[in-house]
Amino acid sequence: MYIYRIMLFLVFGGYLLSPQLMSGWVEPGAAWYRPFLIWGGLIALSVWLEQKRKLDER
């Protein structure tokens, strides 16, 4: 359940900060794949939390 809270924090935190993230994506000279890298990182974190959740609920 603590992991669920981490997820809630991540999603709503990301929601609130997303405009700032977005302004970073469109900076001139920024790598075009930067948004996808951040997104991929979030997915990797989600996979890790899912593994933790399984262990927690075992």
Next chain:
Amino acid sequence: MSVSLGGILALGAGYLAMVFLCALAVERGWVPPRLIRHPGVYSLSLGVYASAWAVYGSVELASRIGYGYLAYYLGVSGAFLLVPVMLVPIQRLARTYQLASLADLFAFRFRSRWVGTLITLITLLAILPLLALQLKTFGDAIHRLTGAGSPIMLALILCLPIALLAIMFGARHSHLPVRHDTLLAAIAVESLVKLAAMLALGGVALYGVFDGPNDLQQWLTGPGLDLQARVARLETGQWRTLLMLFFAAAFLMPHMFHMTFTETPSRRALLQTGWSFPLYLLLMALPVPLILWAAQRLGIDTSASGAAYLAFDISTSPWVDGLAFIAGLAAASGTLIIVALALAGMVLNHLVLVAHPPGNRPNLYRWLLWLRRGLIVAVILGAWLFYRTVGIKHDLADLGLTAFVGIAQCLPGLLAILYWPGANRKGMVCGLVAGSTLWLLGLWLPLVADYSPLVLVPPGLDWLRDEPPWYAVTLIALYANILIFILVSLVTRTSEGERAAAEACSVDAVIRPKRLPLTARTGEDFKPLLAEALGSEVAEREVESALAALNLSSRDGRPYALRRLRDRIQANLSGLMGPSVAQDIVDRFLPYQSRSQATDDIHFVESRLEAYRSRFTGLARELDGLRRHHRRTLARLPIGLCIFDDDGELLMWNEALSRLSAVDGESIIGSHRDDLPAPWAELLARMHDEPHAYLYKQAVALASELRYLTLHKAVLDPEEGDRGAVVILVEDHSELKWLEDELLHSERLASIGRLAAGVAHEIGNPITGISSLVQNLRYDTEDPQVLESAEQIQQLTQRVSRIVGSLVGFAHGGRHVQGTRFVPVELRRLSDEALHLIRLARSGEDIIYDNFCPPGLKVMGDAQRLLQVLINLIGNARDASAPGSRVTLDASAREEWVLLSVTDEGHGIDESIRDRLFEPFTTTKPPGEGTGLGLPLVYSILREHHGDIQISSPPPDQTFGTRITLWLPRTLQDDSNADEPDSDR
């Protein structure tokens, strides 16, 4: 125009035929079920979210707002990252109560058929633009590729196979919540195809137009920089609003609700979508800017109206055109199929059946099935009509945003279902009507009637007038919706039914379901009651199906079981006809007893707590741990324990009691005390009515034998709003009772033994007199006959003296007379004498005695005591033998031992007493004929001689009878005088 109309239609037909064949392969079992039920397939099937908007609309949006197009993917990804928090609770509700759509969920929670109808109408209005968008992309794409044909007619051509596929693989059963493996597989294949096509298009853009990622980066920072700078940037508020709209779409859109909650193979699969579905969306989103940039690199005007179809322009190859077309077709067809299925179910349950209840009609299942199929066709044709009249005039973004803003009006209600038990129907309906009206006026009607959006901006929010209509309408409608919802809910009363449903739905509510007895007494009684509403055939089938699902017997009369059966039937009917109609039927035809008082359903609460265990945190987790600890303590107590509620319903039947009674607790928990199997109903009722707190050693005939049970009772009085209970402990005192009986018996025998010893002592004196007189007689006569008689009298008196001495010795602790000296004893002579003495007795005259003991075999011992052993054993053998049978004595030497055996052909020794033969008072003889002291004495004497005894019954070489073998220490010493059995001590 590189492609012909016939060619592209053939490509489309070929693709749909491939999807059909894949689904057929699954249906026929050509694909392993393990593969179909793999969580990955389910994750792919959720790709139905990526509709034609994802293939064409996103490119159009990216050309207008740059990376803002990502909101479509990130919003829904955010919802799936919260799978355990948001989606799993909805899925649990949908599965438990067989809720197949958003309208079902709302109607169930707010306990109103009209709520379901309202949600269906709003969903219908909201989804039409999205369906029109799918058809529009199909028609426009073909028209753009071929320049031939009318987009409207092309879209109509697509409708036919879509309707057929939807009916064939999604409307095979009358129950909507039934999982469709074929449908799941078909949609997964479509998702895979569109992903592969999009990635291929991205590859063409990256390596065909650009020279790899570095070249792209150089172009973006060089020549392309001006083009990117011209792209409008979304304001912070607009970006967040878009994210929120697509977040809501993840579970509010009918096709997403259907795939996420109705087709879920398992909770594990749903949890896995928390990362796998966002990954899928990432891969779908990645090629979008690549296609846009490639088109810009090629000098195509991306700000023109056809920006959605830029993928067709990045290459002159017909293969690339084909890929772009297939990606769009796969996306559009999947969305159309699932939306048609889901909407048909909603319209059926919340419009058709509410207006025309099915009643008691024959072939109900068939009627419902064909109605659903008809509605699928109607939804698809309705979508085409909307496209023909409205959609044709608008671009993809307008159509899509209108749909997403409309469906978002259900978001406050859904969040309240999960997190606000205080919300009520009036508040939800008022808020929803207000928000939807603002949406209709601001976005939907302008779309249809082609007039300027009517945005009702409240005072103080004038800045919204300059914002895009979709943004202003979303904010105003949602704020109005939420505000009115909360206010009305707070000031109006919530009905009991709503409160109960809110508790069932709410994530964190204190769930205290009430229980009432039903009017029906058994599951069998449900059938005639339901037959009034559904007809006997359907009623029979529904009741049997529910019984099978719950693994209950139709004769089960437990109140708890009947309540679960009623709930299950309601859930199943909900899947068939929607929750409103289902609730009406069970409320009317399976009613509760109206005069009974509702009480807490503790058993149900416990099962819920077990199911939700992993979600507890902090103090709740500690308390649950404590509850489980106490429960386990009671369950595993080595003493039988059962707990009854105030009204006699069984709440607990622990493991020890299950073992004692041979009645499994699971099968009787929830029963009334009077309905327990015999003899427990009578015994526990007696205990319950007993004024004392105990019943001592009650004789109870259980399945195997008579047992003696002691019962203790503790009455828990009601306190602080909690109900009372009666706790009964059941102790098995049978062993103790038997031990007491044995002790009494032994005490009685010991008294007799002491008496016998006293008598024996008194007999000694006259025997001594007789012995002296016989001695005198021997001196006074020389008559050989008299002398022989005197000799025999002498021997018998000596024997009597020895017996008396032994009896006295046994009475004094089983020790033989002290001072005896062990000497070599010849077994042949000893056995001859024993047989001689045995033959003197009147009984057993017709028994044949054989003595095969070899002469000269000697053992160390007391001849008198050994003679006593032999007489006892031969006497026992004689008593056990039938007339005419043989008793055989034999002896043999084995190393330092001599084995002396006495074998009979009698009835043998019962196995049940074989282990207790050497215990005093154990006898195989009829009462009054044996004291049970012989063999203990034999054993005692053998232990004095350091020997042992072995019993075979029957012996290995016989089929009946007994052989008793004595192991005695052998001696090789030759002392012929020492083994005289008649020697005086």
